[in-house]
Amino acid sequence: MDRQLFHGMLKDMLLARSFEERAAQEYSAGNIAGFLHLYPGEEAVAVGVIHAADQSDYIVSTYREHVHAMVRGVPPRAVMAELFGKLDGCSKGMGGSMHLFDRERRFMGGYAIVGETYPVAIGLGYAIAMQRLPEAVICFFGDGAVNQGTFHESLNMAALWKLPVLFVCENNHYQIGTEIHRHSAVSDVYQRACGYDIPAHKVNGMDVLEVHAKTGEALQRIREGTGPQLLEMETYRFRGHSVSDPGSYRPRVEVDAFRQRDPIKQAEREAQSLYPDAQQLSAVGADHIQLFSAHLQQQDLINEQEIVKLQQQVDSIVEDAVQFAQQSPQPDMQQAWDALNCNRADEVLI
Amino acid sequence: MVEQVTYYQALNRALDEAMAVDDTVFTLGEDVGLYGGSYRVTEGLYARYGAWRVRDTPISEGSFTGLGVGAALIGMRPVVEIMTVNFALLALDAIINMAAKIPFMSGGQFPMPLVVRMPGGVAKQLAAQHSQRLEHTLMNVAGIRIAVPSTPQDAYWQLQQAIRSNEPIVLLEHELLYFSKAELDTVQPAIPMHRAVVRRSGSDITLISYSRTAILAQQAAQQLAEQGIDAEVIDLRSLRPIDWQTCIDSVNKTHHVLIIEEDSVYAGAGAEIAAQLAERCFYILDAPVARHGGLDMPTPYNGQLEALSIPTLDSIAQAASKVLEGEAE
Ligand SMILES: Cc1ncc(C[n+]2csc(CCOP(=O)(O)OP(=O)(O)O)c2C)c(N)n1
């Protein structure tokens, strides 16, 4: 594992957690309104997947997409400002939490009608394939979203025309209050892909390294021109469906069990376990010291101080984002009309 | 018996009573069961009637609304809950192509005792995909009926009437009305489902509205009264059919009309009302029929812009004064 990549992913996961917890606070403080769907618990999915993608790949996401946007490179300032409904938000305050867009970074939107990400993604994929470009599309969706007709329609077309689309299911086991066994006849989402002959795998979505590796392999095959792939990421949301949902329909033991598998703690443990403590070092015989430090240099990914430093960094990024959002101006009505009419510049209509 | 209840409780009561006396009544939709409904309309019913009659569905609006159509064909009385009208766009095939057409296309062989309930409207910063209204789309569909209750009493009556009817009926509820409280009388006999009601009588101008804006219109009328304008307020309660006689009787008194809707006025519900009243009341009007409604744009997320995009108490009162001053919008 590449040290820099690992640090990048851990930092993004910490940022994700910190950003979302702060967004919840800002919601309570009245600075954010509407529906706010948060991502704690699911960080390893967006982070692992998007880090495995190229900058030239497109991302299509749902209403639970703050983290996807930030990992893709949308500045936390622009995301927070959008949650505040301000002019410097990535959608100029017109879209809000559920509708983040950033054309330049190929972040093709947050969609709030369940099942919309698939057709948008295959449209992008069609345009890419038609032009024989080396790019791919990553299409996110929830476990509840696979029962929408568009899932089946889009998978069929994607497979039929070998479109370069990676379908990524964020299976957090719930469709708001309805548990997956009560909404799906087949609860292994990846199995559904076989009806369209699309290669598909189940991935431990709490393990960022596994997510990253499996995504990399899938994208590799997509770039070889073999058509779409599907990955089912098994994950869990620690909070309710949105900030207004207490999530009380979920058994306490279930929530606790998944909290034990917190993807951030898991990534930290994984990294630290490779970094020997003083006792372990002294236990190593003199002959081995040289060998061992060479090995260490390759393997040591992170130590505790570095994690503390990363945490401090992300906390100040989040604080800065909030300050920025607070100071950003409100959009005015003319700007709303401009957004509506943005595509009619030179046309004579009447 | 008269009680103070919320709008969602009134709907709950109506559904519960209908289910208790008629085994063919069942409800289905996302999170209506175990969760008790997104707006609590089906609270407690899952425990009382079980999973077959209070069915939690997958996110498959097109097909579960179609399921309602199928079940209605052979005598069931399904009450489909679509979480919000925004998602009903995926169920329009079932509503428009199936429910509205089958009784007609079959030469009148089949009943269609289907109820489709859903809230719509601008709530609080839910953004463009979650703030829509569907009345304009459905009003143009022959073969369905549309009720738009604004009070707990109407919600109770109209849901019960809809369940008993053999025609397909869409109940458009409003997201901001669910927790509003008012009197519910469960003993008093219901007025006909599609009759309009004069909520306030007055002699200067007729304010015609429905759903949440009907409530705003009543408040605006009070404000107008302070300015010496005596407004009559009509709550249509229904958009298909519309009770024209109640409107005409009012215009006969006031000679001025302002139609208020939350939706964009461009080809909105008010367009039909204005056209009909212009045709029917031309010679008794002292000013052109006026409309006041939402801006012709998707709803912005930003809170200030959102508030400016739909009618408010003040904007309604202003629009009414303008009609009387002869300078309509
Ligand atoms: C077509 C449609 N129906 C219903 C909803 C309301 N709704 C929003 S999110 C959601 C649950 C989605 O669950 P899932 O796909 O598993 O995603 P998760 O929220 O768990 O990430 C529902 C029913 C919607 N937004 N769109």
Ligand SMILES: [Mg+2]
């Ligand atoms: Mg889910």
